[in-house]
Amino acid sequence: MFAPGHLCLQILYMKYRLLASCFLLLSLSASAQRKFEAGSRYVQGFARVVNQGQSSYIDSTGKIAFDTVYNDRSLSDTWADTDSIYLPQDILQVGLKGKQGVMTVLGKWILLPEYDTIDTHSPEQWIVKKDHKVSLYTPKGFLLPFRFEDSNQLDSITFAVKEKGKWGLYNKNKDELIIPYTYEDIDYCYGCTTRGNYIFAQKNGKWGVVSFQNEVLVPFEYDHEHMNMRSDEWIESLYKNNQKMSINLKTKKVEIDTCECLPGEDVSSLDTQLGPFTGQRRNGKWGLVNKAGKLILDHVYDDINYYNDSTALIGIVRNEKYGLADTTGRIVVPLAFGSWFEPMCGNEVFQSEKNGKEVIFDKNGKQILAQYSGFHEMVMENGSRMLAIIQGKLYGFYNPATGKIVPPKYTSLSYYGDPKFLNVGMGDKYGYIDKDGNTVVPPIYDYVDLHAVPRNEQLVKISLKDKIGLFDIKQQKVILPVVYDYISTYDDSTVMMVTKNGLSGVYDFNGKMLAPVKYRDVVPFDSLYTLLQPKDTGKAEILNKRTHVLYKLPFDTAFVAYEGRLMLVWQQGKSFLYDIDKKQRVEGDYSKGGFPEYMGYFSNHRAIVVKNQKFGYIDGKGNYVVQPKYDYISSFHKGVAAVYECLDTAARIYRYGYIDSTGKEIVPVIYDVPQELVQKYSEEAFFGDDDSEILTLMKNNGKKGIAGLNGRIIVPVNFDRISPEKHGRGYLVTLDEKFGLLDVNGREIVKPVYDRIMLDDIEGYDGRVGYNFPVMMKQENADWTYLDERGKSIGVSVAEYIDFSTLDWGAPAGVPVEVPPPPVPLPAEGN
Numbered sequence: 001m002f003a004p005g006h007l008c009l010q011i012l013y014m015k016y017r018l019l020a021s022c023f024l025l026l027s028l029s030a031s032a033q034r035k036f037e038a039g040s041r042y043v044q045g046f047a048r049v050v051n052q053g054q055s056s057y058i059d060s061t062g063k064i065a066f067d068t069v070y071n072d073r074s075l076s077d078t079w080a081d082t083d084s085i086y087l088p089q090d091i092l093q094v095g096l097k098g099k100q101g102v103m104t105v106l107g108k109w110i111l112l113p114e115y116d117t118i119d120t121h122s123p124e125q126w127i128v129k130k131d132h133k134v135s136l137y138t139p140k141g142f143l144l145p146f147r148f149e150d151s152n153q154l155d156s157i158t159f160a161v162k163e164k165g166k167w168g169l170y171n172k173n174k175d176e177l178i179i180p181y182t183y184e185d186i187d188y189c190y191g192c193t194t195r196g197n198y199i200f201a202q203k204n205g206k207w208g209v210v211s212f213q214n215e216v217l218v219p220f221e222y223d224h225e226h227m228n229m230r231s232d233e234w235i236e237s238l239y240k241n242n243q244k245m246s247i248n249l250k251t252k253k254v255e256i257d258t259c260e261c262l263p264g265e266d267v268s269s270l271d272t273q274l275g276p277f278t279g280q281r282r283n284g285k286w287g288l289v290n291k292a293g294k295l296i297l298d299h300v301y302d303d304i305n306y307y308n309d310s311t312a313l314i315g316i317v318r319n320e321k322y323g324l325a326d327t328t329g330r331i332v333v334p335l336a337f338g339s340w341f342e343p344m345c346g347n348e349v350f351q352s353e354k355n356g357k358e359v360i361f362d363k364n365g366k367q368i369l370a371q372y373s374g375f376h377e378m379v380m381e382n383g384s385r386m387l388a389i390i391q392g393k394l395y396g397f398y399n400p401a402t403g404k405i406v407p408p409k410y411t412s413l414s415y416y417g418d419p420k421f422l423n424v425g426m427g428d429k430y431g432y433i434d435k436d437g438n439t440v441v442p443p444i445y446d447y448v449d450l451h452a453v454p455r456n457e458q459l460v461k462i463s464l465k466d467k468i469g470l471f472d473i474k475q476q477k478v479i480l481p482v483v484y485d486y487i488s489t490y491d492d493s494t495v496m497m498v499t500k501n502g503l504s505g506v507y508d509f510n511g512k513m514l515a516p517v518k519y520r521d522v523v524p525f526d527s528l529y530t531l532l533q534p535k536d537t538g539k540a541e542i543l544n545k546r547t548h549v550l551y552k553l554p555f556d557t558a559f560v561a562y563e564g565r566l567m568l569v570w571q572q573g574k575s576f577l578y579d580i581d582k583k584q585r586v587e588g589d590y591s592k593g594g595f596p597e598y599m600g601y602f603s604n605h606r607a608i609v610v611k612n613q614k615f616g617y618i619d620g621k622g623n624y625v626v627q628p629k630y631d632y633i634s635s636f637h638k639g640v641a642a643v644y645e646c647l648d649t650a651a652r653i654y655r656y657g658y659i660d661s662t663g664k665e666i667v668p669v670i671y672d673v674p675q676e677l678v679q680k681y682s683e684e685a686f687f688g689d690d691d692s693e694i695l696t697l698m699k700n701n702g703k704k705g706i707a708g709l710n711g712r713i714i715v716p717v718n719f720d721r722i723s724p725e726k727h728g729r730g731y732l733v734t735l736d737e738k739f740g741l742l743d744v745n746g747r748e749i750v751k752p753v754y755d756r757i758m759l760d761d762i763e764g765y766d767g768r769v770g771y772n773f774p775v776m777m778k779q780e781n782a783d784w785t786y787l788d789e790r791g792k793s794i795g796v797s798v799a800e801y802i803d804f805s806t807l808d809w810g811a812p813a814g815v816p817v818e819v820p821p822p823p824v825p826l827p828a829e830g831n
Helices: 004-032 675-679
Strands: 034-039 047-051 054-058 064-066 091-096 099-104 109-115 117-119 126-130 133-138 150-153 158-163 166-171 176-183 185-187 198-203 206-211 216-224 238-240 243-248 254-256 271-274 277-282 285-289 295-301 303-306 313-318 321-326 331-337 342-344 349-354 357-362 374-379 385-391 394-399 404-410 412-414 421-426 429-434 439-445 447-449 459-464 467-472 477-484 486-489 495-500 503-508 513-524 529-534 541-544 550-552 557-560 566-571 574-579 598-603 606-611 614-618 624-630 640-648 653-660 665-672 694-698 704-708 713-719 721-724 731-735 738-742 748-754 756-759 775-778 784-787 793-801 817-819
Touching: 064 091, 091 109, 099 117, 109 117, 109 126, 133 150, 158 176, 166 185, 176 198, 198 216, 277 295, 277 303, 285 303, 295 303, 295 313, 313 331, 331 349, 357 374, 385 404, 394 412, 404 421, 421 439, 429 447, 439 447, 439 459, 459 477, 467 486, 477 486, 477 495, 495 513, 513 541, 529 557, 566 598, 574 598, 606 624, 624 640, 640 665, 665 694, 694 713, 704 721, 713 721, 713 731, 731 748, 748 775
Parallel strands: 034 793
Antiparallel strands: 034 047, 047 054, 054 064, 091 099, 099 109, 117 126, 126 133, 150 158, 158 166, 166 176, 185 198, 198 206, 206 216, 216 238, 238 243, 243 254, 271 277, 277 285, 285 295, 303 313, 313 321, 321 331, 342 349, 349 357, 374 385, 385 394, 394 404, 412 421, 421 429, 429 439, 447 459, 459 467, 467 477, 486 495, 495 503, 503 513, 513 529, 529 541, 541 550, 557 566, 566 574, 598 606, 606 614, 614 624, 640 653, 653 665, 694 704, 704 713, 721 731, 731 738, 738 748, 756 775, 756 817, 775 784, 784 793
8 A cells, every 4th residue: 555645656657657658659650750852743653752852752651662763764654564475674673772673664563672683684584683692583483592693594494503603503493403513604505496405614714515414525625606506416616726616416526617607507517408408518519418318419509599398499509690400400490690599479480680681480490571671579468479570661460370471561550459350550540450461440540449339349439530430340331420429338238329419319239220319318227228308398208229119208307217217207396206117107105195396316215305395205116215394304324314494484594403214313303504504505514524424413502513323422512623533533622722532432531621732634624633642732831741542641741842753764754733722613514
């Protein structure tokens, strides 16, 4: 038990401890709120902050993520690598306290900044050092433990590794050295398509070849360069006494390579594989041996050119004269030409030159087309090949498939656009011919459109002096004279509309007139019917495109209703639907008590009607989808329409709400249409753009709210301005010239008490803005603060705004927009 005096002391001591704890908490809180001289907005999850002229970059929690940028990319770049085969090259290489890391330009970490160095030049693997040890990083992760001074990958499991200045081989699967640290240097054919099972190794200053089992295959007595590298039994990169050697690992035969050329992958430079043949070099001259080992071309040629397996000819050259031999060694074209013979037209012909003139030989070694001077290969749309013949300024062609020669007589020759025909010109007139030179469309027209009629390759549009006609390829005649201003065809139709001097008519594809050129308009219903509107007063007509029968409608004014086979008829102040198939009016709810005064075209199987000066909607059967009880009704937007009631006709005062596609009121008609919208109606003010999922609610006091397409109130009508965030992050709102933020469900996350906000994008025509969390906001006479998705400070404030990018780091990150509040609360169209 304490004495009374001691009890008072104990109470005072406890109060002191409690106050000390409170001061400690306040101190901790104050220290957690870090202040910087300047800061930027967030870009891809990071913001730049500056103190004493030094930049750092903080993440979304306010923690410093990196303080150095090593390359010239920017987080503002919107494109990034998506190829999973290779490592990304559009990366940001950064550092923190001297350590390096890598992230994508979209702000996603690849390697955290905890490594000494990262070499990112290779798209296949990065060389990463940590604590003076090296590993290799690939899209699948690190290949090696950080255990070696240096390393190079030979294959999927074998690595050349270095420790204490010596090289050995490491097997990843076994996690052991298969060749100890023995050699001064190691080389390997990294680029060979077939992986080798040996290395080039240096010992006591000389190079040899060592197997993966550490067996010496070639003694250490050579010099070496990383040239002519191979992975088979031939060694072509070792030198001795300044002479290049050719060594066979199987036979152990060592030759001095006098050729010193660059051989193919799988053959010695002294014995070159040429398809099924072997090229042999003897005494500096080439010969050719077949598969049976028989010499078919003597060793007398300066070079031999094997084209491919499908070509029966072989190029040969001696003393700069070129010729051709066949696969038996027979000379089919003598050595008399000035360049290699080049195969053309799918190896059907061969081209060379002699005395400056081009020559053409066929695959049998026979010269053809000797009377012409120039040639050019043509590849048709279907891949077939022909040879254009050029003589002066005229063109013809040779078809190797048929042997057909079309002599040069055309001023132009084009083989693009059609697999069967060629476009030809005679002066300034054009037509078409086939691959045998037969006339398809005579070249007498200003323009020829070969594919103008859908699904009908027989008909061609022809043009002369800005007039159009139709030519039938099969009949070889003009079936519509070249007198029309316009010819129109339709994918689902068997007829075409022609227009002349502002009037239209209809013809079938045989050129037969179905309706004379006397109508003001021709409107197709579908594949069966077409509506013909008369030039002046008179009855509209219906053309049956199958029977070719014209049927005159019993009405003066009729239009395509764009719903099935229905006509929209206006007659004597009334509107109704007319069924073409049944040839009768469509009865329904809309006809009871008299037809409506007005009816619009159908859209999404609904048509607006006005009956007794009230608006509604009907379906194709004439039944009401929305009863005509509103003073106005909008079009449907994603299944929702705005409906209006007039409170004062003279003053033009309206209230509005919203209905769904069944006519049910999902938002009651209690909201006010502002006078500026009454004067200039715009549906966007109620629905936003085509992609908008919100409905705008407005009151005459200037306040706004938002409802969803289901009618649920998302934002009550409490704010002066509401701007959706363009990426769906929520809403920017203003109230009494102060900014606040709401989440996507309309819940308040930042009270409207801030005077300024930093946006990525200001409000556009669609009423949307752009911002990223954490977002920068500022109250008057206070620092900028960063607020997260919950509206909470991340513990960082800055005195001034700066740009995200520094001057020495790539391009600017875009233009951020500081938004002060409007001087007066103005409504924003679309919100």
